[in-house]
Amino acid sequence: xxxxxxxxxxxxxxxxxxxxxxxxxxxxxxxxxxxxxxxxxxxxxxxxxxxxxxxxxxxxxxxxxxxxxxxxxxxxxxxxxxxxxxxxxxxxxxxxxxxxxxxxxxxxxxxxxxxxxxxxxxxxxxxxxxxxxxxxxxxxxxxxxxxxxxxxxxxxxxxxxxxxxxxxxxxxxxxxxxxxxxxxxxxxxxxxxxxxxxxxxxxxxxxxxxxxxxxxxxxxxxxxxxxxxxxxxxxxxxxxxxxxxxxxxxxxxxxxxxxxxxxxxxxxxxxxxxxxxxxxxxxxxxxxxxxxxxxxxxxxxxxxxxxxxxxxxxxxxxxxxxxxxxxxxxxxxxxxxxxxxxxxxxxxxxxxxxxxxxxxxxxxxxxxxxxxxxxxxxxxxxxxxxxxxxxxxxxxxxxxxxxxxxxxxxxxxxxxxxxxxxxxxxxxxxxxxxxxxxxxxxxxxxxxxxxxxxxxxxxxxxxxxxxxxxxxxxxxxxxxxxxxxxxxxxxxxxxxxxxxxxxxxxxxxxxxxxxxxxxxxxxxxxxxxxxxxxxxxxxxxxxxxxxxxxxxxxxxxxxxxxxxxx
Numbered sequence: 291x292x293x294x295x296x297x298x299x300x301x302x303x304x305x306x307x308x309x310x311x312x313x314x315x316x317x318x319x320x321x322x323x324x325x326x327x328x329x330x331x332x333x334x335x336x337x338x339x340x341x342x343x344x345x346x347x348x349x350x351x352x353x354x355x356x357x358x359x360x361x362x363x364x365x366x367x368x369x370x371x372x373x374x375x376x377x378x379x380x381x382x383x384x385x386x387x388x389x390x391x392x393x394x395x396x397x398x399x400x401x402x403x404x405x406x407x408x409x410x411x412x413x414x415x416x417x418x419x420x421x422x423x424x425x426x427x428x429x430x431x432x433x434x435x436x437x438x439x440x441x442x443x444x445x446x447x448x449x450x451x452x453x454x455x456x457x458x459x460x461x462x463x464x465x466x467x468x469x470x471x472x473x474x475x476x477x478x479x480x481x482x483x484x485x486x487x488x489x490x491x492x493x494x495x496x497x498x499x500x501x502x503x504x505x506x507x508x509x510x511x512x513x514x515x516x517x518x519x520x521x522x523x524x525x526x527x528x529x530x531x532x533x534x535x536x537x538x539x540x541x542x543x544x545x546x547x548x549x550x551x552x553x554x555x556x557x558x559x560x561x562x563x564x565x566x567x568x569x570x571x572x573x574x575x576x577x578x579x580x581x582x583x584x585x586x587x588x589x590x591x592x593x594x595x596x597x598x599x600x601x602x603x604x605x606x607x608x609x610x611x612x613x614x615x616x617x618x619x620x621x622x623x624x625x626x627x628x629x630x631x632x633x634x635x636x637x638x639x640x641x642x643x644x645x646x647x648x649x650x651x652x653x654x655x656x657x658x659x660x661x662x663x664x665x666x667x668x669x670x671x672x673x674x675x676x677x678x679x680x681x682x683x684x685x686x687x688x689x690x691x692x693x694x695x696x697x698x699x700x701x702x703x704x705x706x707x708x709x710x711x712x713x714x715x716x717x718x719x720x721x722x723x724x725x726x727x728x729x730x731x732x733x734x735x736x737x738x739x740x741x742x743x744x745x746x747x748x749x750x751x752x753x754x755x756x757x758x759x760x761x762x763x764x765x766x767x768x769x770x771x772x773x774x775x776x777x778x779x780x781x782x783x784x785x786x787x788x789x790x791x792x793x794x795x796x797x798x799x800x801x802x803x804x805x806x807x808x809x810x811x812x813x814x815x816x817x818x819x820x821x822x823x824x825x826x827x828x829x830x831x832x833x834x835x836x837x838x839x840x841x842x843x844x845x846x847x848x849x850x851x852x853x854x855x856x
Contacts, residue, residue, distance in 0.1 A: 295327040295342070302346060317366055320346055321373045328377035336374035338453045340367075342489065343374070405447010409455040412439045417462050424467070429481065432467050433488045440492040444499045452496030460489045515594055518543045533562035533606040540598045546570075546585030550602050553578045561606060571595065575603035642675035642682075649675070674718070681750075684743075699737035699821050703845035706731055706766055706775065709738055713745045713764070719753045722761035731766055733845040734773055736822050741842075744818040744826075747811035748777040748838045755781030755836070772841050780835035789828040812838075 302319045324343040328336040344367050416439055420432050436459040444452035465472060468481045521539065537548045549563035558580065566584045573581040573595050581599035649668040653660070707727050714720035752762035760780035767774055784792055793816045819826045824842040831837045
């Protein structure tokens with residue numbers, strides 16, 4: 291606004307010369323211009339406006355124009371000072387805040403002091419040099435040299451030192467270099483015009499330089515804010531989108547402490563952040579949420595804090611939605627397990643029970659005499675049904691332990707050749723299994739009971755699907771710190787896209803019940819193997835079939851890892 295005001299004061303001087311105005315009209319025009327500019331500009335603009343307004347009024351008060359006479363100058367100074375102060379106060383009240391004045395400027399205080407110091411050194415030095423060369427330089431040369439000094443002060447100190455330097459340079463030019471020298475009188479109107487143009491140009495150039503610096507600082511600040519928000523977005527999109535993570539990022543980026551509170555039962559309760567002893571700012575993040583901030587907030591944009599408050603509120607909402615989704619998923623899984631269990635009880639468990647019931651009822655008939663072979667067959671049916679029930683119920687109980695997380699394996703060095711003979715105990719067709727275990731196989735770090743159950747389920751599955759002329763095989767081989775135990779069959783195999791699905795509870799090949807189980811064998815085997823720190827992988831048997839491989843750590847590897855941890 292200062293360049294516009296200076297141009298307006300210059301126009302008032304031209305009007306005064308053209309219309310031969312004197313005294314009060316010039317003061318009124320200058321006062322109106324100073325008041326209007328001070329009202330719309332920042333409060334600090336009022337001071338240089340009043341000084342330049344007085345300069346213009348005193349120079350064009352009456353002929354000869356340019357004579358800065360003392361009489362009347364005090365009245366003009368008082369009137370313009372009061373007018374500028376009143377307009378500045380009214381403008382500040384209209385805006386309702388001094389935030390624009392207190393904003394961090396583009397020029398640091400150190401540069402402001404340096405600019406003022408440079409003006410205090412260069413202006414007297416240049417005046418002394420030009421006074422010594424008075425007869426060799428014209429007034430226009432003096433104006434250009436003073437303009438160079440004002441530009442130097444602008445580059446170093448910014449706008450306000452440049453304004454002071456421009457006004458001081460104008461007064462020095464008037465006193466030392468405009469005839470008659472050593473007076474405030476200017477005998478030629480063109481010299482008066484030259485001085486006013488000099489001050490106007492100097493202030494205009496200074497304002498342009500200051501505006502460029504301010505916009506550069508604003509752009510840098512916006513870039514920092516964008517970088518901060520980008521980092522926050524990466525944090526949120528990267529999965530760490532809890533309200534605590536958002537507030538930690540706020541504290542690390544802006545150097546303040548933050549606390550998120552939620553209204554519950556009529557009281558505000560902290561849900562994230564650190565407890566604050568005092569609060570410097572409070573931002574509403576919703577009807578029931580507040581973000582409280584403590585620290586130095588003078589350099590922090592309010593929109594940044596509002597953005598963090600919105601992100602924290604969204605994060606807590608997403609966190610609660612994830613918890614609800616997890617609970618819903620657990621309920622759905624429980625319902626699926628219960629539905630499958632009811633199906634198993636209604637079909638797979640009732641089938642062996644029906645066979646046992648029929649065999650017992652037949653044996654108890656008194657009107658029929660059964661041969662020894664018939665009795666043995668019926669007793670075998672009862673035994674087979676009981677074994678099948680025992681296996682089904684054991685798998686159901688094992689699956690419930692896995693889902694409840696109540697497995698507590700007792701890991702100790704275990705020899706596979708001691709566990710293998712127990713695997714086939716009670717399995718139909720166990721004599722068909724071929725076992726090939728190397729003699730020098732290292733000890734496993736396993737729970738023998740869980741390992742036996744896992745391998746038994748794999749072997750039972752292989753026996754069920756292996757053709758009579760291609761029996762299954764149990765083999766083992768040592769690797770780098772592990773032992774791989776494989777159960778190989780030559781049955782129909784499993785398509786690659788179904789290999790993960792078969793490890794789900796209550797799943798059978800083709801999802802068809804065979805009457806021999808409830809689809810828990812592989813699920814239980816996988817749960818036991820993972821509880822032992824191993825993994826189970828399904829692969830295709832060369833020539834057709836399915837190979838189930840179990841990788842388990844050796845006892846030596848487990849001891850080395852425990853020693854390294856200690």
